[in-house]
Amino acid sequence: MSKFLDRFRYFKQKGETFADGHGQLLETNRDWEDGYRQRWQHDKIVRSTHGVNCTGSCSWKIYVKNGLVTWETQQTDYPRTRPDMPNHEPRGCPRGASYSWYLYSANRLKYPLMRKRLMKMWREAKKLHRDPVEAWASIIEDADKAKSFKQARGRGGFVRSSWQEVNELIAASNVYTVKTYGPDRVAGFSPIPAMSMVSYASGARYLSLIGGTCLSFYDWYCDLPPASPQTWGEQTDVPESADWYNSSYIIAWGSNVPQTRTPDAHFFTEVRYKGTKTVAVTPDYAEIAKLCDLWLAPKQGTDAAMALAMGHVMLREFHLDNPRQYFTDYVRRYTDMPMLVMLEERDGYYAAGRMLRAADLVDSLGQENNPEWKTVAINSNGEMVAPNGSIGFRWGEKGKWNLEQRDGTTGAETELQLSLLGSQDEIADVGFPYFGGEGSEYFNHVALDNVLLHKLPVKRLQLADGSSALVTTVYDLTMANYGLERGLNDENCAASYDDTKAYTPAWAEQITGVPRAQIIRIAREFADNADKTHGRSMIIVGAGLNHWYHLDMNYRGLINMLVFCGCVGQSGGGWAHYVGQEKLRPQTGWQPLAFALDWQRPARHMNSTSYFYNHSSQWRYETVTAEELLSPMADKSRYSGHLIDFNVRAERMGWLPSAPQLGTNPLYIAREAEKAGMTPVDYTVKSLKEGSIRFAAEQPENGKNHPRNLFIWRSNLLGSSGKGHEYMLKYLLGTEHGIQGLDLGKQGGVKPEEVEWCDNGLDGKLDLVVTLDFRLSSTCLYSDIV
The missing domain is CATH 4.10.1200.10 (nitrate reductase tail)
Known part of the structure; x- marks a missing residue:
């Protein structure tokens, strides 16, 4: 049957x-x-990983049957670590174990899609115009046609197209844009390359070959901690996770390790078996809290206050009351604390100015090579020296750009003084800005003077120009800033931890809500462990702190703690900032491929934060003024205008990149320069001075100075990472939006000084949005071609 x-x-x-x-x-x-039975059958096993910007980069066995991924398990053949350290495996997480479901979900794209309205207009234009570029021009130069398909963005309406058709339309659009407006009006956004280097390079190379703009990503996601380049001049050079096991005291500060670093979380739990103490600092009871010995819960956004209070304890107990030899030697050799700083005279007090340089002194201390870039200190004999290691020694001399404690002139060994206390010429009142006194309904505050005067030991020096100047050391400035009394009868310094003066544990308790006893305890334990182990105290930190306003102050508070305790640069110590897969192992060889440096250089790069702030017209609604952000000691007359003005000034002075760069097609400049009998550089400089050419950022709404074509791949730009999403919908895409506020013109706000104001902002600046993705993401819904 x-x-x-x-x-x-x-x-x-x-x-x-x-x-x-x-x-x-x-x-x-x-x-x-x-x-x-067939569910677990497979034809072959392929080694792979998940390129989703995960720092884990776990190796997986991918089981394939009939060309389809059926399931996956973790690889178990990682190289063994040394005998006294756990192996890296097992590595993986539930997200990776279910990734095949993600691949074959209902959102999976199999064919190129085009917006129906655009496809209809394109095919009709192709019938009338033989040249695809002319066909595209007939659409985009017709305001009604362009508005028609732009307004449909975000509403679906896609139909299946062919690779030939979409490629022809994209190429025609790019050619038209480059010829009409310039190649820097074509831009592309793709996140961090390390998660899939070939994929990133493919798009970036194409853009670089045509002169297009590659937008940044690390700053746009707010994953780059600016405190790192501010302090060290580098970008998050941190240890790999196995180094956690070398630590003997760990603070997980704003980093939820079990959730965000699942493959490496076993190192965090395993290190506790060898006696390492772990502390969690999170406002909520996150997963990391249950893995730690102690949980501190500061009010969100107040981490810098708690770090300052811990630094206060460390300096008081381990640098002043009971100096530890290891800490003293560390800060003398590896930091700028012995270096001299010139003091500027203000109304009734002094303020810290710039570093004293060898070029400021008579005979430049014998330094003939780059003396204006060499910092100065006083050695234990009371002599002025320019010690090895400052940036001036990097160029023109050999063997002196190092941290050997030697006089840069004679080469003799020298020991630098950390403090002028006891050898000072006089005691001076030096002002320090205080930011914790502003009242808010969301945060507690401690009302103190906006400028706190501290007494510092200073020396008076005779300068090369015949004038005199007061100087002090970075160490003395640091001690005063942290409010440490050193027998100078400083009324703004604390006599005990219970004084509510900046930046004591009692002060921090009022702001953060963390009991002062806990702050004191953790600071003591962290520093004492670092002293006994020579720096094996570590802070694991991440996006929990970095995604706050004034994030640099959060991080620098932590970095100072690590510097005070000699932890940075030590195995098992220092800071460990983790957000994404930022490291490219073959970076040097990869860059010429990705940015077409084998054809031309430099590539055109642009920071996304400035780019989208400008071209999505968010600045038109910005009510925060520079005066609100300034230090109370800053000269307010130098910082007038709108926040967008500072971006324009930075672009004009070359501090920031600028794309689109000029208010004219850059392809025309060489032609015009040739007519004028000048080089392109001389012609551009002359035109900028005359005003015949202006920076594009100065006139972002004139119809020619904004981006036209945007390519997005490996990113959900308009979904998960669209800062100012509604502004992007209105001003970049020209579709429906939810903006409810009034712009500066309608609300009577402070308008820019450097940027021309238009009463009606320009909607729908992007002519073409193309997204490459394997799923129908939010960005795809707002695109013209997928």
């Missing part, structure tokens, strides 16, 4: 019974079991 009929019991013969009729033998179809 057929299997279909087998399912009907009427046609079946009754089988033999047993157990007094309680059981019966039947011959039933068991094909359903094949589903379970």
